[in-house]
Amino acid sequence: MLRRMIVPALFGVVGCAILVSLGLWQLNRADEKAALIAEMEARIFAPPVPLPARPAPETDRYRPVEVTGRFLPEHTFVLAAQRQQGPGFHLISGFETLEGRRILVERGYLREDARAALALEPGSDLTLAGNLHWPRDANRFTPEFDAARNLHFAREVPELATRLGTEPVLLVLREISDPHPLITPVAVNEVAMPDNHMGYAVQWFLMALAWAGMTVFFLWRIRTQRD
Secondary structure: OHHHHHHHHHHHHHHHHHHHHHHHHHHHHHHHHHHHHHHHHHHHOOOOEOOOOOOOHHHHOOOEEEEEEEEEEEEEEEEEEEOOOEEEEEEEEEEEEOOOOEEEEEEEEEEHHHHHHOOOOOOOOEEEEEEEEOOOOOOOOOOOOEHHHOEEOOOOHHHHHHHHOOOOOEEEEEEEOOOOOOOEOOOOOOOOOOOOHHHHHHHHHHHHHHHHHHHHHHHHHHHHHHO
């Protein structure tokens, strides 16, 4: 009887050990992700710095920067909604810095009923402060660009940059020296990063518990059949 129980017992112990180790690994990842989110959220509200020479999502996401220059005529809209304000758009314009660099600026939220009254006249130099961002808005169900309405349905930075003729860099506006009366800046205030590791850890531990229960039941069946 003992010989018949050795293999199932070893199989059960090894399986439980693997599942528990996966759960522990997810707990460790949860701690690492929490530390990363805390670090990035602290970065959001740090003092702004000049625009980096070569901004990249991996190193500069949420970095606060300050630029001076002027808005370009090129602009587009991204479908959006704000609580207590209803449907509307994110207005994204091209912006040329004093150094001659062209970047994207998400100027803020524009109500749907205010779009017809929007006048974007070339103005004098402005100083902007905000956070660099590369949003992950799109998925496989996101509609294509609506050329008739100059409307996007996700903030895909490379696509927006190609359309407006800028670097693939998006500055989400927080402050501007001369605000537009119809546009409400929607600043980056939190990190949009999925953190599901705790849930995955619970799943692995529950699977380990189920595995242990099935192993005990199988060993009991072997013993009762022998008796």
